[in-house]
Amino acid sequence: MLILLIFITLLLSWMIKKYVFKFNHHGHKNNPPSPPKLPVIGNLHQLSALTHRALQTLGAKHGPVMLLHFGSKPVLVIQSADAAAQFLKEHDLVFSDKPHTSSTRRLLYDLKDMIITPYGEYWRKLKSICVLQLLSNKRVQSYKFIREEETALLLEEIKSCCLSETAVDLSQQFDLHSNNVICRASFGRRFGEGENGRRFTMALRELFRLMATMEIGEFVPWLSWISRVNGFYGRVEKVREELDEFLEMVVEEHLSRGLESGDGNKNNENFVDILLKDSSIDRDGIKGILLDMLAGGTDTTSSTLEWAMTELIRNPTFKMKLQAEVREIVQDRQVITDDDLGKMQYLKAVIKETLRLHAPVSLLGRVTREDITVMGYDISANTLVLVNIWAIGRDPASWDQPEMFHPERFLNSSLDFKGVDFKFAPFGHGRRGCPGTTLAIASVELVLANLVHKFEWKLPMGAKCEDLDVLEQPGVSLHRKNALLVVPIHREHNML
Incomplete structure (x- = not known):
């Protein structure tokens, strides 16, 4: 960092005039409010590892719509429900491309996956396949037995710690459970166990960290050497190789099974088999889609x-x-059914309130496909757009006591997960919203209901519940910085 600052300082004397001159020539445009910026690096110095929090702080001073500059790249930041609706709901097509970097292209098979690939015919085809064959309500219902079996295994693992009052790492257990559910639904079997499974889970977590890392070379190209010196590119290559090795194994396993069984029984087909039969999707495209499903589903x-x-x-x-x-x-029954879950309105309120305070993806990224004027502001094509879902979920203009966890706010509320109302859109909205919401919520409801039904919980070492931290770990999805270690106490009389 010291070397970088010295280098920038030496350049300022001759670059500042050129930078200011260029900026002034675009002064006729009606730009959104902007915080002061530095030559060359723009507003990059005002960010932190937890970008959503840094942007919220800047927005408190400069308003819910801001224009920042990451190096020379214009970045539109939206941090209120009203502004998000005016920009994205009314102009969904213009904001339908996803941002990417050179490293993202490397990790996601040159954008042949569904999540990042540009909007167009290829994306529509991939989304249609994923929804129809894996993520539709009908398909999610057909995976009911998988969710139930994996939840039962999770509960047995937790129960085994009760006699000794050993602390359980729920963060790790939730990762493993979620991975097992999506692997069985997509691939037909578990992959999360054993050394290979642990390596794969760790590689996925590293993928999320890398994709959330700010690469200064993307915004100040002549500083791209920093990513080589600090080992970032090396980390990208390592995780790319590990994930590709795993996905190659999955594809080869299904190809071999298909050859052994001939054209076989369609009743035994899973998502991988269906993708392999589609000649319009090449091998890298198949692996990119599978990586999307694994990453998002876990x-x-x-x-x-x-x-x-x-x-x-x-x-x-x-x-x-x-x-x-x-x-x-549930009374004294062992199994919680879908009918039971349908009656649990407070459970649904707890999950919604969790998603309001802790949106799975804090920043929704888009790129403008063309020049557009919204709210009187002129926005250029190829502008990076960041919608701070995390900040909108804590906006006093939309929520009473926004920093407080209070599930009752969602009782008798019409707000759902579909992203129609922009003050509550934890899974995005519009054509590029998350298609896996139904599968995710089905898993969360079943696990959470069972955990509170069958166990009491306390913190290890006599710690007080109110002292449990809520520190965040930077990443595409916001996890706890510290593992959630808790001691379960089993309710024996409920297991009759």
């Missing part, structure tokens, strides 16, 4: 479970209210 679910349990443990009153609802509905 991280969104585990993050939501992690934060829901964190908030319930920190707020015993709400935990007891949820327990009372679940236990009244």
